Amino acid sequence: MNRECLTIIGTAHVSEKSVEEVKDAIYEKQPDVVAIELDRGRYTRLRKEMAGIEEDDTIPITQIIKENKIGVFLVSTILGHFQSKIGAELDVKPGSEMIGAIEAAEDLKIPIALIDRDINITLQRALNKMTFKEKFKFLTSLVTSFFSDDDEADELDIEELKNPENIDEVMGYFKEVSPGAYEVLVKERDAYLAGNILRIKQDKVVAVVGAGHKPGIEAHLNNPEGIPPLSSLVITNEKKSIPWAKIILALIPILFVVIFFLAFISGINISDNLIEFIAISMIMGFLGSILSGSKLISAIVGGVVAPLTIIHPLLAAGWFSGLTEAKLRKIRKRDISNLSNVEKISDLWHNNIIRILLVVIGTNLAVSIATLIILPSQVFIPLFMKIFGG
Template sequence: MGEIRIIGTAHVSQKSVDEVKTAIDEWQPDVVAIELDQGRYLGLKQQQKNPEIEDILQAKNFTQLLIQWILAYIQRKIGMDVGVEPGAEMKAAIAAAEERQVKIALIDRDIRITLHRFWASMSIIEKFKMFYALIGSVVVADKSGELIDIDELTKEDVVTLAMEEFYKYSPRGAEALIGERDAYMSQNLVRLVASHERVLAVVGAGHRKGIEKFLQRPETIPPLDSLTTQIKTRPWGLIFGVIVTAVFLLLILAIIFSGVGTEVLLQALVYWVLIHGVLTFIFTLIAGGHPISGLVGFAVSPLSSLHPLIAAGWFSAIAEAKIRKPRGSDIKRIMEAESIMEMRDIPLFKVVLVAALANVGSSIGTFAYFIFIFPILGIDPNVILGQGFSNMWAAITNMLPF
């Protein structure tokens, strides 16, 4: 059994870069284990193949893409402020190992699996809190002149407090993003140390303590299969869509059976179209989308709101993609953008943002309709619903054979 030495780094710290180089030179490990997966490794080496735009659109995981891009932007912005490229310490470890012909091992979990499990594991409340935090982080990152002491991010007490706060803030999200990866990387390190005398692990400071705990008690490390399978979640989108459709149909039936006349019924239908369509159109424009994409969303939103498996944003995104013609190279431009406004000008980012915000507009339209429809129509909901359901029940009972 060999020996493992762990270096906890800050991903935008020059001190971490120097520490990695020194450790490789002085300790001369047999293998350097790096907190990367194959995709991120190829990305750092600039050998990653750009994905097909059709694959991105067909996957429809627009929210996860936005989260990944925004998190990368925040890290990159901090790196620019302190003059260190994000991932520089990983690049330094790779370069030093290659120069000395030392084996490199990629020990982190596939980023796509991590993002899926991160998103799927969080509750609705945690997701809202995360979006609020991301917006705040973007605002802070965009401010110039902020003094950032990156070296503080590698101190054990500071890291421990940050991890504890993250677990309080979003326990399930933190477990997927940190705890599970600690276990995954520990499993790979145990495998490496069984066949190598010296293993140098280069990981983020936030993972060091968790990995050390697992290595002290290897029997507590969960099997890899349990850390890589897809999380089965309740289809909340489908459930919400079914509820919306049922409530809308019941409302229409109540209006029909209440006897208030076809004029009120037509107004209720027209407002359903207008409220959903207008809000979807507005949010598409807020995302920087083309008016034609907004019009597509306007036309589709009233119908997609009644179909639990269709989202208005998908159609707006397809229209936007036809107009903007994004390319696979746009991903590199997104990763190199120096501001959110610059990212918004990149066709692929705009397509994904249009998809996300068009869906937000359509969802707000649904809530707004049920809240404001009776005041808009100028009728008493108690009368409409009470009389409508009463007459509906009477009609049903009259049709029964007993």
């Protein structure tokens, strides 16, 4: 690619002016290639939308739970809700500028280059990089914005976001809330987008990207030697330092088993303690599920499996209650679109997607309380004292 023949258009994703700007630039410059900030999955969905093809409305919530991708799904759902809500207020669908670029390119018979990273990889890497504190702060910020009463967004406000000063302010706030997420969602993607632009063989290119990425992309294009290998930016199971917190949590159930075993070989009658362990585990699993809004059968499942999941560090009671709840509730994509109608926290209670996620989280939280607080104080510490004559 000839660097001097590259035109980068920084857009606002829900702006009618951005759609016009993109189309005008493509028709005026008539490039050899139009590069767009989309991955293969999002591009395919947009093409189906353009063709009026309706996709399967069912969301594979059971697969999401089994693959432990609840975090990625929840974040992508909330972020998608924000874009849809702003787009509805401005009467512009999110991604309209990309559709405009596709339509203009097809009209001129210009090939399209997809230069963005798979959204699922991006979100998973972001979650991996974030600390627990960052995740909590980030989620709190999202939920707070979710119920914001600020309805003053308009075309001018959106266009103002493309100004460099405003971009710096927004990015600075984002970096403050979560340096880990900022690193992946902004810095890494700047490098990834720039790397893919440099891979384009044709000379004359128009690249359509979000305004927040334009400064970073240009910086990388000016110093291409600083772009890391793109293969290193798509790894989701990076080796980290020793996860002491996870090791300690995994040792707790092992410690429980050891205490029971020591008590048994010491001749102590452990039948009452076993019954108490099972009863407390089942009650907490049941309560965590039912108080999170599950159906009765899901709560029963969560309670029944709780004792086993406490002993087995690779299992979680919330998975079982959540999977059962998912079988009982038909989840469809309109449940995501219905999030746009949410005005207060109580409205979330009636959304099937949120209800299932709450069941998973609530059951796991209750069983964790049993594991870390109730069972040690009521069962294992007293049993430990008996073993050693306390």
